[in-house]
Amino acid sequence: MSQTVDLVIFGGTGDLSTRKLLPALYQLHRHGLADRLQRIVATGRGEIDQETFRAEAHANLQTFLPERDWDAAVWERFRDRLHYMQIQADNDEHFTRLADLLAQHNATVKLFYLATLPSLYGDICSHLQAAGAVDHHSRVVLEKPLGHDLASCHEINRQVAAVFGEEATFRIDHYLGKETVQNLLAVRFGNPLLHPLWNNTFVDNVQITVAEEIGVEGRGSYYAKTGALRDMVQNHLLQVLSIVAMEPPTSLDPTDIRDEKVKVLRCLEPITAANAKERSVRGRYDAGAVKGEAVSGFLEEAEYKDAETTETFVALKATINNWRWAGVPFYLRTGKRLSRRYSEIVIEFKKLSFSLFANDPNELSNKLVIRLQPEETISLHTLNKKPGLTRKLRLQPVELHLTEDPQHKGVSYDAYERLLLDAINGDQTLFMRRDEVETAWRWIDSVIAAWDEAGTPIKPYNSGTMGPGAATALVAVDGRNWYE
Ligand SMILES: NC(=O)c1ccc[n+]([C@@H]2O[C@H](COP(=O)([O-])OP(=O)(O)OC[C@H]3O[C@@H](n4cnc5c(N)ncnc54)[C@H](OP(=O)(O)O)[C@@H]3O)[C@@H](O)[C@H]2O)c1
Structure with a gap:
């Protein structure tokens, strides 16, 4: 049987989670790609009851997802997996409660997504370990920025590495x-x-x-x-x-x-x-x-x-x-x-x-242009003859679009x-x-x-x-x- 996963998002009430993470998780559910994901536990400092959090998530998803992707049946399934838990990075009791919750279903993999201030990453990791929430299948995802210079980055990495091995540490760069x-x-x-x-x-x-x-x-x-x-x-x-x-x-x-x-x-x-x-x-x-x-x-x-x-x-x-x-x-x-x-x-x-x-040699270059946003395209800029009855041949740029096939679209x-x-x-x-x-x-x-x-x-x-x-x-x- 494939591994089951419980995902805990620290910073689950924040901007990143609201605009990006929860919509992305909804989309994975919609495409049937997240079947192994048993539970998503969003955390924040506030005391919010489960249904209030789910109602907020419902409203936010409708705001941040394209209208055509909204599907009430998908939401129903998604909502059942979505939980909220109050956790402050320095509160031992909150982490004990989280460890108890995770132990209830005992998913194979506990995936901890840290989307709070990076200065809290060390504290969160050590509290997770002290509460017994980490085992050798657990993984941690770290949002940027990882420090503001080499020394501070090294320190965050050191604190995280005291709990999670490198093979269990996933540092995000969304590019x-x-x-x-x-x-x-x-x-x-x-x-x-x-x-x-x-x-x-x-x-x-x-x-x-x-x-x-x-x-x-x-x-x-x-x-x-x-x-x-x-x-x-x-x-x-x-x-x-x-x-x-x-x-x-x-x-x-x-x-x-x-x-x-x-x-x-x-x-x-x-x-x-x-x-x-x-x-x-x-x-x-x-x-x-x-x-x-x-x-x-x-x-x-x-x-x-x-x-x-x-x-x-x-x-x-x-x-x-x-x-x-x-x-x-x-x-x-x-x-x-x-x-x-x-x-x-x-x-x-x-x-x-x-x-x-007839062109200046300075005009005669080929380029590969890779556009990452707003649209994602790759084109090769080549040169061929400018059409017409002119006596001397003149070149003109022609773009070969390498990502325009309908399948990619x-x-x-x-x-x-x-x-x-x-x-x-x-x-x-x-x-x-x-x-x-x-x-x-x-x-x-x-x-x-x-x-x-x-x-x-x-x-x-x-x-x-x-x-x-x-x-x-x-x-x-x-x-x-x-x-x-
Ligand atoms: N927003 C983006 O587009 C974006 C993009 C790339 C990277 N990031 C990075 O992602 C992280 C989060 O960014 P954000 O924009 O989502 O920040 P945010 O909107 O300020 O949210 C911060 C989150 O952290 C929680 N939090 C704050 N202090 C805490 C504590 N002491 N203990 C436990 N939880 C605490 C907050 O919970 P409550 O508010 O519920 O108390 C909230 O859920 C940052 O490292 C940021 O640099 C963000």
């Missing part, structure tokens, strides 16, 4: 749950056509952009202590970079894939005070207009301590010192209040050194559905291993130390633009442009 990120593995390692080109002989540069239209919204106090580098680059951008740049793994086994990803992170050249100016740009949004609507600047809206020293935009030129990628710049940029919301990876291949055609799911399903099934492939997260922090710490030492200024940019002019210059000095 890894996106279909297109996994498709990147398929495109890279499944196509003999691309495989020989994936190196510094043929690739000119790689660009990774995660652009947001929104400002800091309700997260101002958290964001003012964090900034774009820690909030986005440390996790999403470096995870994507490591998948783009990794060597072919020996197999698709989680260990083999994660071994290759961490090697890439280890090869990132540290940014230093001496090169911080050529390699990095920090920005902060001023007032402006996004999609025609006037918006205020970060400093006006976030009256938080440290806001003056916080970047809401960062652009970096990263270099990977290894055999495959030496000499290929990886340009990374992310920011808030930019002109549009999108996340994209662009692999730009080297240009022809000479043009037979029928398959759409949120990243949290994929990741929750994998955690339920015990598959760690799309979760970050401890050494990956810590190696990423080591590089981020080098950037922060370089900024401190060099006194790297934070440059203002108008909301509704693509960041400070210096970000354009970062790429332009190398004779390149951001792909937009």
Whole structure:
């Protein structure tokens, strides 16, 4: 018989659980993928009775699920599995009650999802252990951010590792749950056509952009202590970079894939005070207009301590010192209040050194463009003849869409559905291993130390633009442009 699972969500009343986790779990039920999940126990600090919590969950699911996916019969089944329990991270008695509840049905796997402040993770794990709620089948899922630098990340990992082994620890980066990120593995390692080109002989540069239209919204106090580098680059951008740049793994086994990803992170050249100016740009949004609507600047809206020293935009030129990628710049940029919301990876291949055609050779490059949001697509930008009776041949760009088949269009799911399903099934492939997260922090710490030492200024940019002019210059000095 297959293993049964009880899922306990710490932070079950919070924003993440309400908007993402419970809707994703409902969808797994709707698709018949969560049959082994016996119970979902959402926890929070308040004393809320079961039926009140279920009524709130009902209303929230109707708000956050697409209308077409709502099915009263699915809800009935889902509701029966949904429980609420009051748990405060420092209350022994609450954890004893939880252990008793879990013992009643004795599911094979107890899966603990920690979606509270990460500073509580150590306490929650040690209380779970002390109450006898953890056995060798138990697993823990950790939400980001895992610390604010290497030392604090190491400390959280140490506390969690005192209770859960690495094989039972699932660190989430929801970008890894996106279909297109996994498709990147398929495109890279499944196509003999691309495989020989994936190196510094043929690739000119790689660009990774995660652009947001929104400002800091309700997260101002958290964001003012964090900034774009820690909030986005440390996790999403470096995870994507490591998948783009990794060597072919020996197999698709989680260990083999994660071994290759961490090697890439280890090869990132540290940014230093001496090169911080050529390699990095920090920005902060001023007032402006996004999609025609006037918006205020970060400093006006976030009256938080440290806001003056916080970047809401960062652009970096990263270099990977290894055999495959030496000499290929990886340009990374992310920011808030930019002109549009999108996340994209662009692999730009080297240009022809000479043009037979009416075009400037600088126009003659092929690109693989991998869009992660808002839509998930992959397209290969090639060149062919511009139709017409002109005497000299002229080339024009043509996009080959690699994800447009109707079958793919029928398959759409949120990243949290994929990741929750994998955690339920015990598959760690799309979760970050401890050494990956810590190696990423080591590089981020080098950037922060370089900024401190060099006194790297934070440059203002108008909301509704693509960041400070210096970000354009970062790429332009190398004779390149951001792909937009
Ligand atoms: N929201 C997102 O989109 C998002 C995205 C990525 C990562 N995350 C991460 O996920 C975590 C949760 O974020 P969130 O936005 O959901 O936060 P939130 O809305 O502030 O919710 C926090 C949750 O933690 C519970 N909690 C707070 N203090 C507690 C304590 N001492 N003991 C036990 N439970 C406690 C709260 O319970 P009560 O309110 O019932 O007391 C609530 O359920 C954070 O680490 C965040 O960085 C969030």
